[in-house]
Amino acid sequence: MTVYIIRRLLICIPILFGVTLLTFLIVNARGNPVADLALNPRYRAEDIERIRSSMGLDEPVLVRYGIWVSAVLRGDLGLSLSNNTPVRDRIFDVLPNTIVLTGVAFLAALLISIPLGVISAVMRNTWFDHIVTVGTVAAFAVPAFWLGLMLILLFASQFREWGLPSLPVSGMVDRRGGGDLLDRLSHLILPVTALAIADLAGWTRYIRSQMLEVVRQDYVQTARAKGLSDRIVLFGHAFRNALLPLVTLMGLSLPGLIGGSFIIETVFAWPGIGRLTVDAARASDYTLIMGAVFIASVLTLLANLLADIAYALLDPRIRYG
């Protein structure tokens, strides 16, 4: 097992190099970034040249890539172009907020989709099953950011108009005297709803069909024929095996969840890595975006790694080594 984990970790290294190379090449595809200064008559040609060389831009692309990557390897993501603070600090300041948001969304989707999927499989072709099926099909296609906007409209303006209690729609804590657990939780409700809905729907459908498939397997028939109660057959035999592929599926949905948090954070003014990146992109703060894309990729790789390890641990049929 240890060997397997080490091997999986080693595979990540070239992939991460690929990520840095790709992001670096994209940012450099634009050509000379100081060239625009020539439009300003107050800059003399030699000034522009001096700025260019002071930023290291007169080196060839590959040399600059080498300089950047070796800095990244030492944990230095450079300075933010917009305010000269270290990119690493700016990202790690907000990273926990993103992890809280995606983590809670992940857990919420998990805790709701499993019972929904199992129950609708057990109650196949009843009204409950039909409602769940229609609901998941409908929820799977909802554009998350639009759902977020509609939730804000509903909770921030309509409910207040109707005299109903409203939910906070921006930020993580109430600026005036907030910060306790209840306040934090109430700020999480709407963004988590918008972020989790697609995965929730997808997983529910998957668990339902997976349960239906497992129930038809011979060993479940055998367990039933032995005279075991429905509940033991369901949870002891069927459910465990139905869950197995779900582990992979969840690992695969994590990049989408991380990517989704980028827009949900922007909609709900959530101070996370997504909103930081969008703001950085609007301000053309390339070093910050590159750092954020790199960190997001690291998170994705870690999530995939965890899913693979969990899968290998859970399924003895998987040969690793």
Add this chain to the structure above:
Amino acid sequence: MTTSSTSAASPTTRVPTTSREQPRGSAFNRAHLRSTPGFYRRAWYQFRQNKIALAGLILSALMVAFVLAAGIIANITGHTYWEGDLADQFIAPFSPGYLLGSDGNGRDVLVRAAYGGRISLTVAGLASLLLLVIGTTVGAISGYFGGFVDSVLMRIVDVLLCIPGLPLLILVFSVFTPGPYMLAVFIALLGWAGGARLIRGEVLSLRKRDYVEAARVLGASDSRIIFRHIIPNVIPLLLVSLSLALPGLILVEATLSFLGFGVQIPIPSWGNMLENAREYFTRSWANVLIPGLFIYMTVLSISLVGNGLRDALDPRLSR
């Protein structure tokens, strides 16, 4: 891996596979029959039995008709998508002259939704086609030739798959500000990896089939084997991937345009209509509701078609 399934997916068409590997070939494999005309006739018959998928197809067709009729709608209403009458700001939907109301600049939302939808569907459609062309080419080369070429191409796929899509696109579009067509090209250039991996797996299993071996023994060239014997058998899979990729790409375009990195004003798209509506959020909720509903209906109807196609064309894919 796709996660979706409708209730209409009949369990009898499902082939349970305990192993995650592709089934190895046998002389009587189903794939052998895929390229025959009867295969598509049967698939179409199956598709028609699926009422939900059929409803999706009709709704998608209506949506396409709506955006194609943008010019006609503009003529009837007498409004353009770029000119607004500031005296007519924030008119509620279903008012005379403005069926879907007007936005903060007094522009007709109906006309803008039609032109915007044309852009959104064009970008998503073009991107999905390009993405499949690149994905199929890379996947076929990788799966067919294997070896060094395969490992190089698959490492590129690994890299592209590990960067979350939205952040990468935000990075690209903070560097470049392309028009709608180049937007689609960029989205395709960064999004083909998943498709390539899917096609590669399929080609890998087709390559070992007896009829491919037979063609090789008869002296067929690589390109003849790929284009005459392998690609026709991959086409059902391609059709399914296309119909399942399209809704996702509509969402990608909408998301990017909403953030201001996609289709740029004055060209309307459903995404940047939402961005525009967000600025005067509390003045008119209808302006937020309507473009979103268009996105939602389109995405929903196309994914219903996709699910129906998958059930009809490739039972093994349905889950």
